[in-house]
Amino acid sequence: MWIGVVSIFPELLSAIASAGVLGRAIERGDLALAPFNPRDHAGDRRGTVDDRPYGGGPGMVMMAPPLLKTIAAAAAAAPSPPWVVYLSPQGRRLDQAKVEGLAERPSLLLVAGRYEGIDERIVELAVDEELSLGDYILSGGELPAMVLVEAICRLLPGVLNNQDSILTESHLEGLLEYPQYTRPENVGPLTAPEVLLSGDHGAVAAWQRSQALLRTWQRRPELLAGRALEDEDLALLRAALASVEAEGGGAA
Ligand code: 9D3
16 A cells, blocks of 8 residues: 655654554555655745644644645656545544555655644545544644554555454444553552463453443443444443442453
């Protein structure tokens, strides 16, 4: 897959692109990541890409001509016409279903804005879709763009090993994860749940599922709202709720 990223801070992109799963995917050629800097397409020697907003108001706006030229240069460099995504607080919120759809495309071009945003005519002329990470304020679209790149990268064929891929498609689909423990058995006053040390694989699986259901119910009830629980899951959740009730709640 080919992903271009338009940004005036390419060093923010390369830092993230060099580490971990993403770094390996790029090294192996499963993903090509290409930066495009609007300053290279500025109309003056200073590399000016922003100007004061028409109508007044605070801050600066990214000008259309340098950004449109950058998008055109990136599209010309892509192996196929890219789907153009502008990361912006005004976009629809990114979720895993959207990530899965984008991962199917052969070429993507992500546009990261700075300042107060970009001239709206760029959106009209050159953007296919606007996406946000959520309702909080960042200083630009670079981190959101790389969040999207990382989320997509994990879905590309050959990027994750088999074990990770199986985890991705686990039976816990749509639930929060159960809590994890490793050695040592005792950490201060806390001991690892006894069932996990029992060697009883059936009991372990049931406990993990009950914890996943309990956490989802307690922390993200909206994930369960649109879905009917199987009798077995309902029984596990009821039992888990009864046992936290008996313990008097706890920190979770
Ligand atoms: C006038 C109010 N603004 C500044 C406080 C609006 C504003 C402009 C530009 C707020 C954020 C930004 C930069 N943000 C992004 O480019 C961005 C973003 C975000 O801030 N939150 C969540 N997702 C995204 S995607 C791109």
